Amino acid sequence: MATKKVGAAGKFGPRYGKKLRDNYNKIHKSSKKKYNCPVCAREKSVTRVSFGVWRCKTCKTKFASGAFEFREENFKK
């Protein structure tokens, strides 16, 4: 169960240790987050498609960036 305290790592229950579950939460959060598009400058438009692939839902541009986090410095126009 994903409560406020345990976050998305709640599905693991008490398993795998606190540190690992905290880490999973951090990565899960940043991968579900919406990011600003560096091409069309639209806010919160870039979402994660798959491992390292991000897409802007407004201008449909695909980006190769971080695996679990969108980073603009990785992206070349």
Ligand SMILES: [Zn+2]
């Ligand atoms: Zn865009």
